[in-house]
Amino acid sequence: MAETPIRFGILGCADIARKVSRAISLAPNAAIYAIGSRSLEKATKFAASNGFPESAKIYGSYDAVLDDPNVDAVYVPLPTSLHIKWAVLAAQKKKHILLEKPVALNVGEFDQILEACESNGVQLMDSTMWMHNPRTAKMKEYISDTHKFGELRTINVVFTFAADQDFLENDIRVKPDLDALGALGDVGWYCIRAILWAYDFNLPNSVTALPGTIFNKAGVIISCGASLHWEDGKIATFHCSFLANLTMNITASGTKGSLHLNDFVIPFEEKQASFTTATESKFTDLVTGWVPLPSHHTVMTDVPQEACMVTEFSRLVKSVKNDGGVVEKMWPTWSRKTQLVLDAVKASVEKGGEAVSLS
Amino acid sequence: MAETPIRFGILGCADIARKVSRAISLAPNAAIYAIGSRSLEKATKFAASNGFPESAKIYGSYDAVLDDPNVDAVYVPLPTSLHIKWAVLAAQKKKHILLEKPVALNVGEFDQILEACESNGVQLMDSTMWMHNPRTAKMKEYISDTHKFGELRTINVVFTFAADQDFLENDIRVKPDLDALGALGDVGWYCIRAILWAYDFNLPNSVTALPGTIFNKAGVIISCGASLHWEDGKIATFHCSFLANLTMNITASGTKGSLHLNDFVIPFEEKQASFTTATESKFTDLVTGWVPLPSHHTVMTDVPQEACMVTEFSRLVKSVKNDGGVVEKMWPTWSRKTQLVLDAVKASVEKGGEAVSLS
Incomplete structure (x- = not known):
């Protein structure tokens, strides 16, 4: 049965x-x-x-x-x-x-x-x-590989989309009484999550909002960015906004390798998802090209990422409900850390770009 | 003859x-x-x-x-x-x-x-x-197209390479008496140039060094970044370093389009150079993919970019030398603006990340 x-x-x-x-x-x-x-x-x-x-x-x-x-x-x-x-x-x-x-x-x-x-x-x-796309696990495997990627040093993440006039006037994401975090809470959430994911959810020491935050008339953030840094010189930057054409970019550079993709939140196509890696990239003798060339990786995704998410969530629920298992704390811990950094970015925005400590 | x-x-x-x-x-x-x-x-x-x-x-x-x-x-x-x-x-x-x-x-x-x-x-x-690669002109055409790209809102540029121990100890680019500007002068120059190029050489209002600058023992910058901003909310960020795998990324987002490439300074291959554009990108009805998909563009470069540069320079020299022409001021003006922003980033680094005004 x-x-x-x-x-x-x-x-x-x-x-x-x-x-x-x-x-x-x-x-x-x-x-x-x-x-x-x-x-x-x-x-x-x-x-x-x-x-x-x-x-x-x-x-x-x-x-x-x-x-x-x-x-x-x-x-x-x-x-x-x-x-x-x-x-x-x-x-x-x-x-x-x-x-x-x-x-x-x-x-x-x-x-x-x-x-x-x-x-x-x-x-x-x-x-x-x-987070549940099979591509994400493959990318994690790559950036965790000390031989191929080394140690992550810097990551830049961008998530923007060009909202239309109706969105900018009426969507819940621009309303202070509904989604008061605006672009930071919506698209910025993904940028922060990607950065924490890449850094194994080690929190940065501090967060500094970048100049140039744009608010709507109601005071909701519709464009902003931040710089995150860790004690040992690791850094990250992100930019999120409702005001520029759809962009979902991750550029991560480690001591030995680098990772790129341009569709990290919603893959270009449902049935497959790609990313590019480059390891120990050098130049040709006369510096007229790269050796080796970067590698493109495609992961088939016959089950869409949101269905993978529901499957994983339901697996955990079943374990608690039917099999006497305990709740999996990893997911809420990751949620909390993402929210914590998001709060710090918001605080830094409110302090005019002053660094906000997280340690 | x-x-x-x-x-x-x-x-x-x-x-x-x-x-x-x-x-x-x-x-x-x-x-x-x-x-x-x-x-x-x-x-x-x-x-x-x-x-x-x-x-x-x-x-x-x-x-x-x-x-x-x-x-x-x-x-x-x-x-x-x-x-x-x-x-x-x-x-x-x-x-x-x-x-x-x-x-x-x-x-x-x-x-x-x-x-x-x-x-x-x-x-x-x-x-x-x-600047002289035929790809650069094609990219400029795209980001200047008000219908396809709209108005540039944000650009992120990264140029890093992983220097070996010998470079980090002995190269002129880490010596305060030779190339005292270190990674900022070497790889950072290209990032700043790309940003100015994208913004039609309109200088930013101010420049803020990002936290996390790394110096060598002699006090030369070997890793740093900055955020640039313009009065009307346009922004740019860049990161440059000798400490992470070769990365040469431009991500530019306009109100209607976006542009990506991962080899802006030295194309992956000498004979051709590519970039990716996306215009008025939307999602499928259920937000499970992009419509339209981004477009890939390849420009043939039978003449390497440095030979294009020498040809253009020699054309200008010949005009002055043989044809009674006047010197072309565009190139030195662009050099000067790049240096001006570079100086501002250095000043901001020295002031611990304080904003440095350029207006």
Whole structure:
């Protein structure tokens, strides 16, 4: 007999929930069980247009999803300002939580979510999908290879997209009462995560916002950047913005090798993902070319990265729910560190680019 | 009857002079005429091992090259600290000057060189070879296209290479009495030039050195970076170092398009050079891929970029020498702006990362 899949309830009809609903359907160990919205009509429409099973429960509130004893886990794509309320409630109702990023408005709020999850024994994972792409594991393998990559010295990460006028006026990501962290919380989250991922989640000693932060009229960041540094001279920079054409670049240089890719958050194509490496690159005798040439690597991704994420999350949930396992702390620890650095960048922005210590 | 080529004298036997000697041979309007070194033996060896014509004059001093009335132009690959002396002398001897970068230890010195060139009516060009690669013109065309690229908002440039122990101990680029600007003057020059090139040589309002500068024991910079910003919110960052694997990355994002390349200074291969562009990049409906995909562009370079440089320089020299033309001020103006920003970065490094104004 097949194992019962982990049954998901979805809180709200956010656009991103379409993609994650599909991912839940694609994951072999997960199933869509319920959706709740403040509007029953919206929830009904969402379920119909996203191919939910006939049996899916349609609720007119988030509470109803949390009160359904058959819901094992919830996916929370609500605006950041609502995370603390609904993630804490979900944990109290013993629901495992797949939480959209940024995980909270600040690390203080996130710690309350964490505490609720811990005291109720539920698994928490943030929805940073690219972490689960098989390409990510391959890249990690490369930058962890002391012979091929050596020690990471510097990494630059850029994530921008050109928001249209409607987005810049109406999207929740530019509203101080909804996603108050703006571009830093949205695209900046990914940049910070990539930097921490590359540095094995060792926190930088300090963080300095770069000059040139742009705010909207409501005071929300729509473009900014920062420089991060570690005691031993390792550094990182990132730039994030809603004001420049879609760019998702990682350039990482180690003592022996380097890594490049231009689509780290959303791969160019769903079925495959690539990256470029170069190891001990030298010049030809007359400095007219490189020896060796960089290598291109392509990883097949028949299962999309968000489905890999749901599969991994559901595996952890199943372990806790059915097999007496303990929650995996790695994921919430990574979420917390990402939020901590994000908070430090915000603090540095607010102090006009003063360095903010993290040690 | 074929036109007489511009006759070059080369000052010194620097390693880079091997590549430029070959470029002079390849350029249709240039010829190697003389080489001078403090050691006649070294000059003789250099001429023999670099295929100089039998007729080439071999001199045991730089002065002898400058005193030869048949020398039209000199190539000056001497350590930066010697540029002011020899470039000024060359100008006074009415020799046109192809000058290695960084052009001087600071803009004050460069202004003396400029003054000597202007008052003696000689052409000056710095030896930033990639500026002359046909790829560079194609990239410029793209980022100047308001429909395809829009307005440049942010650019990140990285140029690092992993110097070996011998370089880090003995190369002129780590010696305070020779190339005192270290990695900033060597690899940083190219980063700054790329940023200015992308911003049409509009100087930034201010420059801020990033935390994490690394000096060698003699106090020479071997790793550093900076953030540049313009009044209207445009920004740039760069990182340069002798401590990480060869990386030559440009990531530029405009309001409508973006540009990437990973080999901007020395193309991977001599015969062709590529870059990637993306215009009005969006996501697929479910945000599982990009539409459209980025475009790859390859430019054939049958004539290497350094030979293109020598050809252009010689064309300008010929215009002044034979055709009553005036010197082209664009090139020395670009050299000066690059040096000005470089000086500002150095000043900011020395002030512990304080912003240095350029306006």
